[in-house]
Structure formats: C-alpha cells, structure tokens
Amino acid sequence: xQATRVSADPTKAFFVHTITRDIKLEDCIFDLVDNSLxxxxxxxxxxxxxxxxxxxxxxxxxxxxxxxxxxxISDNCGGISLDDAINYAFTFGxxxxxxxxxxxxxxxxxxxxxxxxxxxxxxxxxxxxAAAKGGAAEEPFVVSIxxxxxxxxxTWDFDLDxxxxxxxxxxxxxxxxxxxNIATEFTNPAFEINLRRILARDYSxxxxxGLVIRVNGKKVKAFEFRLLQNDQIRPFHxxxxxxxxxxxxxSGMAAPPSDSADPEEEGEKxxxxxxxxxxxxxxxxxxDKTELTGWGYDKKNRWHPQYRGFIGIILFSAxxxxxxxxxxxxxxxxxxxxxxxxxxxxxxxxxxxxxDYTNHRKASLDEAKALEKSAVYVSxxxxxxxxxxxxxxxxxxxxxxxxxxxxxKLQRSVRELAQGFGDPGLSAREVGSRAFDYAYDELVRNGQ
Amino acid sequence: MASFDTxxxxxxxxxxxxxxIVFDGMEQMDRCMPLRExxxxxxxxxxxxxxxxxxxxxxxxxxxxxENKPIxxxxxxxxxxxxxxxxxxxxxxxxxxxxxxxxxxxxxQWIVWLDYDGALTPEVLDxxxxxxxxxxxNSVLLLTLNAGGGGLGRGVGRRExxxxxxxxxxxxxxxxxxxxxxxxxxxxxxxxxxxxxxxxAVQLGRPGGFVPAFSIPYKDGAPMITVGGVLPSAGARGAVxxxxxxxxxxxxxxVSVEAPPLTLKEISALQRLLPSSRPVSRAQLRRLGFDLEDxxxxxxxxxxxxxxxxxxxxx
Numbered sequence: 001x002q003a004t005r006v007s008a009d010p011t012k013a014f015f016v017h018t019i020t021r022d023i024k025l026e027d028c029i030f031d032l033v034d035n036s037l038x039x040x041x042x043x044x045x046x047x048x049x050x051x052x053x054x055x056x057x058x059x060x061x062x063x064x065x066x067x068x069x070x071x072x073i074s075d076n077c078g079g080i081s082l083d084d085a086i087n088y089a090f091t092f093g094x095x096x097x098x099x100x101x102x103x104x105x106x107x108x109x110x111x112x113x114x115x116x117x118x119x120x121x122x123x124x125x126x127x128x129x130a131a132a133k134g135g136a137a138e139e140p141f142v143v144s145i146x147x148x149x150x151x152x153x154x155t156w157d158f159d160l161d162x163x164x165x166x167x168x169x170x171x172x173x174x175x176x177x178x179x180x181n182i183a184t185e186f187t188n189p190a191f192e193i194n195l196r197r198i199l200a201r202d203y204s205x206x207x208x209x210g211l212v213i214r215v216n217g218k219k220v221k222a223f224e225f226r227l228l229q230n231d232q233i234r235p236f237h238x239x240x241x242x243x244x245x246x247x248x249x250x251s252g253m254a255a256p257p258s259d260s261a262d263p264e265e266e267g268e269k270x271x272x273x274x275x276x277x278x279x280x281x282x283x284x285x286x287x288d289k290t291e292l293t294g295w296g297y298d299k300k301n302r303w304h305p306q307y308r309g310f311i312g313i314i315l316f317s318a319x320x321x322x323x324x325x326x327x328x329x330x331x332x333x334x335x336x337x338x339x340x341x342x343x344x345x346x347x348x349x350x351x352x353x354x355x356d357y358t359n360h361r362k363a364s365l366d367e368a369k370a371l372e373k374s375a376v377y378v379s380x381x382x383x384x385x386x387x388x389x390x391x392x393x394x395x396x397x398x399x400x401x402x403x404x405x406x407x408x409k410l411q412r413s414v415r416e417l418a419q420g421f422g423d424p425g426l427s428a429r430e431v432g433s434r435a436f437d438y439a440y441d442e443l444v445r446n447g448q
Numbered sequence: 449m450a451s452f453d454t455x456x457x458x459x460x461x462x463x464x465x466x467x468x469i470v471f472d473g474m475e476q477m478d479r480c481m482p483l484r485e486x487x488x489x490x491x492x493x494x495x496x497x498x499x500x501x502x503x504x505x506x507x508x509x510x511x512x513x514x515e516n517k518p519i520x521x522x523x524x525x526x527x528x529x530x531x532x533x534x535x536x537x538x539x540x541x542x543x544x545x546x547x548x549x550x551x552x553x554x555x556x557q558w559i560v561w562l563d564y565d566g567a568l569t570p571e572v573l574d575x576x577x578x579x580x581x582x583x584x585x586n587s588v589l590l591l592t593l594n595a596g597g598g599g600l601g602r603g604v605g606r607r608e609x610x611x612x613x614x615x616x617x618x619x620x621x622x623x624x625x626x627x628x629x630x631x632x633x634x635x636x637x638x639x640x641x642x643x644x645x646x647x648x649a650v651q652l653g654r655p656g657g658f659v660p661a662f663s664i665p666y667k668d669g670a671p672m673i674t675v676g677g678v679l680p681s682a683g684a685r686g687a688v689x690x691x692x693x694x695x696x697x698x699x700x701x702x703v704s705v706e707a708p709p710l711t712l713k714e715i716s717a718l719q720r721l722l723p724s725s726r727p728v729s730r731a732q733l734r735r736l737g738f739d740l741e742d743x744x745x746x747x748x749x750x751x752x753x754x755x756x757x758x759x760x761x762x763x
Contacts, residue, residue: 180682185650187646187650187657187658188646188647189618189643189646189647190616190643191647191650193617193618193620194617197617411570415569419599419601422601422602422603422606423601423602424599425609425610
C-alpha cells in the first residue's frame with residue numbers, strides 16, 4: 001500500500017466546543033479575574049504567595065458587568081504587552097519561551113480564549129500598557145473576534161489593530177451577541193448573588209489586601225475566614241516545603257459542631273465547612289467534604305453533618321506553576337501528584353482530630369458548649385504557628401438517660417405551630433421540642 | 449375561617465386600584481403579546497372581581513377559579529359571573545398540578561393570579577414552581593401576598609433567616625436588618641419574590657426566562673404586595689421587555705398604593721381639579737371645604753382614574 005498522509009488537524013469548531021463544554025460559566029469569569037490578578041501581581045514584582053501576609057493590592061480594581069445584552073470585564077492591572085499579545089495571550093496553549101517562574105497560575109495559557117468563546121460570538125479585547133520607565137508607552141491595541149467568521153476562516157490567527165487608549169493602563173474585554181444559554185443565565189438574579197458570594201470567598205485575601213472587585217457596579221465584600229480560639233482551642237497553623245513547593249496549612253473550629261445529626265434539617269443552609277485548597281493564591285477547591293480532601297478516605301470518616309464547623313485551608317505555592325497539583329480547568333486537584341499525597345496525609349490527621357472531638361464532646365455536651373462559648377473569633381490568617389490542633393478536653397461525665405420522641409404530623413400544621421411560637425422558620429425538631437416543653441410547663445410544672 | 453367571611457372584598461379602595469393597575473397593564477401588554485385567548489386561573493372567591501375585569505377588559509372567557517373549602521366552592525358556583533367560569537374545588541397546589549396534566553389546559557397560554565391573603569409559605573413556592581414548570585409559553589404569573597411582618601416571624605432576625613430559608617439565593621446578601629422591619633419589609637419582599645421568580649424560570653429551563661412586569665405595594669389595613677410578570681417564549685422576550693420598559697407602563701408604581709377612603713362628595717369635588725399638570729395642593733382642597741394628609745392627596749391624585757366609588761345598596 002502506498003503511504004499516504006492523514007490530516008490530523010482538529011477543526012476549530014470542534015476545538016472550541018471541546019474547550020468550552022466542560023467548564024462552568026462562573027469558572028470562566030474567574031479565569032478572567034485571575035488574568036487581571038496576574039497582571040497586578042506582575043506589577044508588584046510577583047511576590048511569593050502566603051496565607052499570613054500579602055502584597056498591597058489597593059491600587060487595583062476589577063469591574064465585571066453583565067446583562068442579557070452583553071458582558072464586560074475591565075481592570076487597571078497593567079494591560080497585556082504587545083509582545084505578550086502576539087506571542088502568548090492569543091495563541092492556543094503555552095509557548096516554550098514563556099517566563100514560567102512568576103508564581104502565576106496560567107499554566108495552560110487558555111483561560112481567556114476559553115472564557116470569551118464560552119460567552120458569545122462578538123468579542124473585543126482592548127489593552128493599554130503603562131509607559132515603561134524612561135520609555136514611550138506601547139501603542140494601545142484591540143483584538144476583535146467575530147467568532148462565527150473566525151471559525152470558518154482557514155487561519156487560527158486573530159487580527160490585532162491599534163485602538164484608542166483606555167482610561168487607565170489595563171485590559172477591557174467586551175463580549176456581545178451572547179450565546180442564548182449565557183444570556184438567560186445572566187437574567188437570573190441568583191446567578192449574580194452566587195457569583196458575588198464565590199468572589200467574596202475565593203478572592204477574600206486579595207480583597208482584604210485592598211483589591212476592589214465590582215459586580216454590576218457594587219463592590220464585593222470579602223468573606224472572613226475566622227476560627228475560634230482560647231486556651232483550650234487552638235487552630236493548627238504550619239508551613240513546610242517539598243521539592244520546590246511550599247505548603248501552608250491552617251485548620252480549626254470555625255463554629256461549634258452541629259447538635260443535629262439530621263442532614264435534612266440544616267441542609268438548605270449554606271455550609272462553609274470543609275477544606276479549601278489554594279494553588280499560588282488561586283482557590284481551586286472550596287468547602288470540600290469529599291474524598292478529594294480526605295473525607296471518607298479508606299472508606300472511613302465520610303462527611304457527616306455532625307462534623308459541621310470545621311474549616312481547613314491549604315496553600316500550595318511554587319515559582320513554576322507546573323509543579324502545582326492542578327487539573328487543566330484549574331478548578332480541581334490532580335490527586336495523583338506526590339506533593340498532594342503528602343499534603344493529604346496531614347489533612348487527614350487534622351480532619352481526624354476534629355472528628356474525634358465531635359465524638360468526645362457528646363459525653364459532656366454542656367461542658368463542651370461552655371468551653372466553646374468562651375472562645376473568641378480570630379482571622380484564620382492571623383493565627384500563630386502551632387503544629388498541633390487543640391480542641392477542648394471534656395470529662396466523660398455520666399449521662400442522664402434521655403429518650404427520643406418521634407411522631408409524624410402534617411407539614412402545614414407544624415409550620416402553623418412554628419408561627420404560633422413566633423418563628424415560622426423553626427425546624428420540625430425544634431417545634432416538637434418546644435411543644436413538649438410547653439405541654440410540660442402547662443401540665444406538669446404548673447399543674448402541680 | 450375563609451377571608452371572605454371577615455372582609456367585604458368590594459369595599460377596599462386600594463385593592464381595587466391595584467386590580468385596575470394590573471388590568472391596565474395587561475390591556476397594554478395585549479397589544480404586543482395577545483392575551484385574549486388565555487386561560488385565566490385565579491382565586492375568584494365569591495366576588496370574582498378580577499374575573500369580571502378579565503372578561504370585560506381583555507375579553508377572556510375561559511376561566512378557572514380555585515376554591516379550597518367545600519362551602520366556599522358551593523357559594524362560588526352560585527356566584528360565578530359568567531357561564532365560562534369553572535370552579536375547581538381543592539388546595540391550589542393540588543388543582544394546579546392537576547391542571548398541568550390536562551392537555552386541554554395546556555393548549556393556550558395562562559394568566560395565573562395567585563391572590564393569597566396570607567404570607568409567603570413553602571406551599572406558595574410549590575404553586576409558583578408548578579406554574580413556572582408547566583405554564584405554556586407567553587403565560588402571565590401574578591402573586592399577591594401579605595407583607596406584614598407577623599407572617600414571617602417576630603423580629604427582624606427571624607424574618608431574615610426565614611426568608612433566606614424559603615428563597616435561598618434570591619435574597620441579596622447586601623440586605624441589612626432594617627430591610628426586614630415593618631416599614632421596609634414590603635419592598636424587600638417585592639424584590640426577593642421577583643428575583644425568585646426570575647431565578648426559578650432560568651433554573652426550571654424556561655427558554656424565555658421571566659420578565660418582571662408588576663411590583664405593586666398597597667395597603668387596606670394589612671400591607672400587601674402584588675408581584676408578577678411574563679413567562680415569554682424566547683422569541684417574544686424582546687417584545688415583552690420593550691412593552692414593560694415603556695414610560696407609560698403602569699406596573700411599577702413608585703410609591704405604595706395607599707389612597708384614603710373618601711366619600712362620594714369628596715371624590716367628585718377632588719375630581720374636578722383633575723387632570724392637572726401641577727400637583728393639587730392642600731390649599732386648593734381647603735378652598736373646597738375639606739382637607740387630607742399630603743400623602744393621601746398625592747396617592748389619590750396618582751390613581752384617581754382607578755379610584756372606585758362605593759354606594760350602600762339597601763335590599
């Protein structure tokens with residue numbers, strides 16, 4: 001048979017479909033925020049990430065605006081250089097001569113393209129650079145992409161034209177002709193509230209250090225990671241290094257453990273317990289309660305509502321982003337990396353000591369609650385180095401026998417009774433308990 | 449006890465104004481998205497005031513009134529104003545679920561007005577989800593709820609917690625305790641319920657989502673709110689948005705509808721000063737020989753064309 005050549009060029013449409021399919025809309029937006037932050041970090045000289053201290057980000061702002069008519073993100077974080085634009089920002093995949101030693105996270109060089117393709121069909125990316133010291137400013141430029149036309153064209157290149165400068169050196173990305181599902185999602189008020197919550201949580205340290213993130217004109221307030229502390233309760237806080245990767249862990253009691261073991265009861269409430277994993281300042285996994293962060297490892301100690309109140313934060317940092325245990329979406333952990341396996345063994349120990357405490361405290365609940373109540377909140381990032389998590393040691397007092405009463409009642413009647421108690425939001429368990437106390441007072445205490 | 453045993457529905461001027469605002473809006477909407485062939489679904493009670501307006505002003509004939517008490521249903525059947533009004537006895541959640549299974553009911557768009565007397569409850573949310581899931585394209589959904597604080601718990605903290613429990617991410621994180629006090633609760637509820645409807649429409653996969661069209665706080669005794677909008681097809685969404693974005697759209701009154709009860713003599717005297725390009729002043733009223741509070745006068749003037757006149761009929 002005569003040797004022939006088979007075309008292995010992926011079609012652009014297939015490529016775009018593949019890279020945009022498996023990523024959530026929110027994550028695409030975070031990729032764009034990360035690009036802005038990389039710009040800011042670059043201007044600050046690429047400081048080493050740390051949970052306890054941080055560079056001053058108060059000069060920087062990221063503005064996100066969206067409606068069903070379009071999406072805009074703009075920043076004042078320095079802009080993309082013409083050189084980077086030509087050789088890096090608009091190419092697919094990373095080129096070999098990129099500077100990898102910057103504590104950045106743009107491992108695969110695909111975030112911005114993926115985000116804009118996910119959003120819509122008409123894209124304009126404008127950049128304005130600040131003048132270098134003693135030099136002239138680079139000419140501002142715009143890359144406009146008419147996605148359907150680009151998909152049909154033979155080339156993978158984008159056209160770069162000169163443009164009017166932005167008000168401040170930075171980047172502005174405007175996407176119009178949103179895809180129908182994206183436009184619909186942008187009409188969902190819950191989407192905005194949720195986006196704001198995740199930004200508040202995942203970028204809390206940057207916001208704490210001055211970064212301003214606005215969503216549709218309103219500033220995002222940082223979520224505070226706080227832990228309880230007193231002489232009987234001490235958060236764990238330790239740092240170690242392995243093969244060029246620094247690992248910093250903080251964990252402890254963010255709230256007293258839940259009294260209820262009923263998953264239904266508090267299921268609706270937002271639960272922030274669990275592990276938070278960061279890589280080079282980027283939140284990769286948040287409030288995780290799965291095997292990924294050690295819950296249920298070896299079929300033991302799966303997450304249970306009794307364990308609510310635990311928070312663990314772990315930061316991996318490395319000059320070279322390839323050394324970090326990240327997946328391609330940058331939204332999960334590659335758990336096969338040795339560096340992660342090592343960290344995981346420590347995380348499991350910390351989780352285990354919390355689980356043990358939630359079990360022990362049941363033997364002397366009142367004593368435990370009193371000790372927990374006397375603790376005060378401190379910012380997790382302000383905790384002192386301490387290589388052993390300390391929880392209250394409670395004495396195993398003899399327990400007074402209790403019985404559990406269980407009975408079915410109409411849901412509507414239970415809520416009406418809750419309303420009678422002045423709080424229609426009471427759980428069924430609480431209504432039952434108050435009804436018992438009420439009857440006990442009426443018939444037993446007052447009846448005597 | 450059913451509320452019609454305690455309240456004579458026909459004697460509430462602000463309820464009447466709110467109804468007129470809704471039907472003024474629907475008449476306007478009818479010009480960009482025809483509503484005449486809709487199936488009207490509501491709680492007609494024994495008065496059927498909204499049903500009568502739906503028939504007279506929009507020409508809707510196919511109507512279903514939901515009545516949850518047996519005696520109420522018998523009286524409703526007796527009082528039904530037109531041949532085409534059907535009474536369905538049962539809990540609204542059960543009746544709506546049943547309607548969603550009837551092919552005949554799904555062949556035309558719905559106008560559903562769930563005019564509850566009480567506060568927001570999980571059952572109200574069940575009703576909303578059934579309508580959003582099953583209502584045909586270009587349907588209209590309206591909700592009326594009691595916005596008094598009592599129904600959501602005593603104290604602002606409990607109210608906030610309960611509302612967040614019910615509506616989850618539709619309740620903004622930026623709200624402060626004072627947004628849940630008696631004065632601000634109606635506007636907080638309006639926004640939260642409106643956002644809940646919009647987010648449910650997206651989450652339940654309606655291609656055209658939800659377009660808010662009515663946010664009306666009003667008060668005849670208890671503070672009430674009416675919140676509603678359109679569940680358009682994807683193609684009709686633009687036209688519906690344009691329609692409710694018109695400056696003449698009546699569905700978003702700036703202040704709560706709280707016009708005072710007035711005698712016929714006062715109404716006819718005041719009416720003679722209107723319409724007027726300048727606000728009617730209290731001095732003008734005094735010259736007529738009577739007086740009103742500033743807010744009462746302003747609300748009356750804003751809604752005078754919708755203000756009802758009541759007469760006692762001796763039988």
